[in-house]
Amino acid sequence: MIGIVLGSGLGLLAEAVEVEREVSFGEAGLPTSSVPGHAGTFVFGSLHGTPVILMKGRVHLYEGHGAREITAGIRWMAAQGVQKIVLTNAAGTLNPAFAPGSWMMLSDHLNLTGTSPLVGADFIDLSVAYDADWRANFRAQALALKIPLHEGVYAGLRGPQYETPAEIRMLHTLGADAVGMSTVLETIQARSLGLPVVAFSCLTNWAAGITGETLNHHEVLQTGKQAADVMIQLLTTTLGDSANPR
Numbered sequence: 001m002i003g004i005v006l007g008s009g010l011g012l013l014a015e016a017v018e019v020e021r022e023v024s025f026g027e028a029g030l031p032t033s034s035v036p037g038h039a040g041t042f043v044f045g046s047l048h049g050t051p052v053i054l055m056k057g058r059v060h061l062y063e064g065h066g067a068r069e070i071t072a073g074i075r076w077m078a079a080q081g082v083q084k085i086v087l088t089n090a091a092g093t094l095n096p097a098f099a100p101g102s103w104m105m106l107s108d109h110l111n112l113t114g115t116s117p118l119v120g121a122d123f124i125d126l127s128v129a130y131d132a133d134w135r136a137n138f139r140a141q142a143l144a145l146k147i148p149l150h151e152g153v154y155a156g157l158r159g160p161q162y163e164t165p166a167e168i169r170m171l172h173t174l175g176a177d178a179v180g181m182s183t184v185l186e187t188i189q190a191r192s193l194g195l196p197v198v199a200f201s202c203l204t205n206w207a208a209g210i211t212g213e214t215l216n217h218h219e220v221l222q223t224g225k226q227a228a229d230v231m232i233q234l235l236t237t238t239l240g241d242s243a244n245p246r
């Protein structure tokens, strides 16, 4: 069974799933999200015959929750028997070659949240945070489907304010291609449970200062909705077909 976390505006992915039952975050004992566009339920079902749990909506550090709370969904899905995790998010792009509206598969991340879900627990290796074999499957499938799929480094910040142009220049210097406010702690949690992870950023906007435009949450949600289609296609074909690195 595969756990799939849906980011801002990507709830449409749920429409590709044959639903068996739903469990609300409340029923699962999880904190609920207050942000529009982040409905909180787990959807059990199948995607092209592959059993999945969709985590629709997630909670964020910027809502005032701690690192343990925002990763509770990953632990809950693992307890339900999920063996692999797909994370999706909305992110700003700071790579001039990665235009808004396209997708980036994470090759690596920068955890700039200042925290970890593992505080007080073990040391874990993150040399390969995002599963190499699984990424190769997605890369091949995207090529076959002619879906542009960038690969790059995601910087995860706490938010909720978007970045300043100076911060974006700093992130560029640090090697980031995209910036967002989720994902990194979920990856750390999943890896500490031994679950392979792949993650995808829907690049919803140019990061601050790259064009003259200002950023807003509405634009992020709209772009996410428009880009959801190709990710549905990529996930259904890749997860449906092959995709069992072990």
Ligand code: HPA
Binding pocket: 090, 091, 092, 093, 162, 163, 179, 180, 181, 204, 205, 206, 207, 208, 215, 220
């Ligand atoms: N910055 C941070 N988070 C985001 C952005 C951004 O530009 N776009 C969508 N999520």
